[in-house]
Amino acid sequence: MRIIGLLIVIAFGSLLRYGVFFFPEWGDPASPPSLHVSPHYIEEAIAETAVPNLVTAVLADYRGYDTMFETTVIFAAGLACFMLLRVLQRQVPECRLYRHIPTGITLRIEKGGKLPTESGSFERIDSNWVPHDLIIKSTSRFITPFLQIFALYVIAHGHHSPGGGFQGGVILGAAVIMYAISYDLRRSIQRIGEQATAVLGSAGVLIYAGTGALCMVLGAAFLDYGALAGLLGVDPVMARSHGMLIVEIGVGIAVSAVMVWIYYNLSSAGRHDEGL
Amino acid sequence: MGVELFSDIASKYNYLGVVILMMIGLYAMIAKNNLVKKIIGMNIFQTAIILFYVSTAAKRGATIPIIRHGHNGHGHEVIHAAEYINPLPHVLMLTAIVVSVATLGVALALAVKVYHQYGTLEEDEIRGQLRNK
Amino acid sequence: MIWELDFIILTLVIFSGIAAITVKDLLSAAILFGAYSFMMCLLWAIMGAVDVAFTEATVGAGVSTVFFVAAVFHTTRDSKD
Known part of the structure; x- marks a missing residue:
């Protein structure tokens, strides 16, 4: 061979x-x-759409169909991972491990057992990831808000600098993934559940397709953002710029949700209990 | 002839790098036994194709595809196509990268599923188990 | 576009690609693939494809390495080739 x-x-x-x-x-x-075709994009894009970043202009406006279906493909991939891996029946683990936070003593409770009360001084830990690393946890807690703000900046400023919905969405998803790695998967799922990722993933695609359909309702072609000028109260050139922003936000929501969804399924092999 | 070949290589070495990367990726997909190695090979092939597209977009003496002074009062300067790198291949490849990570997720999910079913990631052992059934 | 820099990084890309498919340990292969992606991102940044490089830095060097590590965590680190 x-x-x-x-x-x-x-x-x-x-x-x-x-x-x-x-x-x-x-x-x-x-x-x-x-x-x-590219000389037309380079020379006319700023006059036609008022967006200096040519890549964003071509991505979200001139080739909007392309990007819409790429977003759909990403959502379909998240759905495929869910279908392949997710184990839906809940099974009781062999044993549960708890750590007493003030002393660091580990408690092992055999099959079926749980702590009697939701005691504040105990936290559940994974069976194969016992070390308790304060530095990693504190650093990730400190970094996460800045990472999320940066992701939103990348999405919002994609018209004028490198960036856009795809990059910002992946950074936003990576912030959640970092939280899930530095703490544990259960805590991350408590914050952003599986249903939320699925709903947000489809909502992002819906925002994109809905913007296109709205243009059609207003009497223009599908994804011709110039038609939104009346709704937004600006001239048609600026309307194309704002339409792109709406679409990029949809892309960002879809991509970030799907990244988190794939990570949840892949890192716990579909059990959503103990993960990486 | 020799000088011609050398100048050809010197002016197109980037495309030759693409060819080498494609060969590495294809070899890993065909000849490697481990499923994760095959997936890595698939990704190397994908990035080689993306590198090819990005190489076709490059222009000597041009700058990145963001219009200068575009944000404060456009229309004052005449824009020449030769001053900016071709943005179209970038657009096509930007979406391709994000789709490639989505397909990577599906491929790894399949590999995890195969491992749970057969207890191995090696192709020949999986084939042996299928034959013995 | 600085061709010397481009040439050096292209060589590094090719070698890290070869290393990623030859190393026996799958976790090392995943990390080497992350290095490969990051070199590729630098290469695209030199060629002026800033958006593509940004995407590759977040996606290829960031999220896909995490996916590989997660998959190796649930399967095995050993590989015969």
């Missing part, structure tokens, strides 16, 4: 090497990809 694989790879590589002979030089300003 290894030899056959190597032969196939060498044949494939030499074919591609042969193809490279016909390429334009790297960085050639007159290469075919830079000649057809």
Whole structure:
């Protein structure tokens, strides 16, 4: 298998090497990809949409359909992970471990047993992640709000600087994932539950598609944000800029929720009890 | 001929890097036995394709695709297409990266499921267990 | 676009890619893949694709490494090749 694989790879590589002979030089300003449609985007985007970041303008406006279905694909992937891994019947674990916070003594309670009262001085710990690391917990608690603010900034400022819904959404999801890693999965699920991630994921896609449908209701083409000018009370050029912002917020919500959802299912193998 | 070949390589070494990365990814997908290694190979292949697209977007002497002084009063300067890097491949690849992490999640979920079913991630052992059934 | 820097980082990308698929331990492979993604992000930043580089830094070097580690945590670290 290894030899056959190597032969196939060498044949494939030499074919591609042969193809490279016909390429334009790297960085050639007159290469075919830079000649057809992109000069229009570069020269007209600022006059047509009032968005300086060309990537955002093309992503959310000129190629809005593309991005909408990419968001749908991400939501479908979250759904696929849920379908593959989630174990829905609740099973009683072999034993539960509790830590007495003031002294650090670990309590082991056999199958079926729980602590009699919800005592404030005990916390439940994972069976294979016993170390209690104060530095990691305090640092993550300190960083999380800044990370979330930065994520919102990246989403909101995507028109003028690198960033946008995808990047900001992933950072927002990563903040929740960091919380889940530094504390434990149960505490993170108490804050943002599984249902919330599923609802937010579909809500993000719905915001995107709903914006497009609203444009259609107002008499323009699907995702032609210029039609929103009357609703937003601005001229059609600024309406396209604001329409992009709405769409980017939808993308950010969907992406962050789906990242957290995939992480919950993957890190606990679908049990949502003990995780990474 | 030799000089020509050398100048060809020197001006297109980036595309040759793409070809090498694609070969690495394809080799890992075909010849590696472990499922997680195959998934890593798939991701290397994906990033190689993204690198190819980003390389086609590059322009000598151009700057990043964000219009200068765009936020305070646009329309004063004439914008030339040669001054900015082509944004279109960036857009296509930006979404491709996020989709690639979503497909990575699904692939790893499948690998975890396979491990729970068969107790191994090695392809030949899984095939042996299927044959013995 | 500085071609010397680009060339050095492209070489590093290729070597970390080879290392990620040859190392026996799957957790090391996951971390090497994170390094590969981060080098790739630098490469794109040099080429002027700032949005793509930003996405790769958050997605490839951040979240996908976490996904790999989570999957290895629930399967096994050993690999035959």
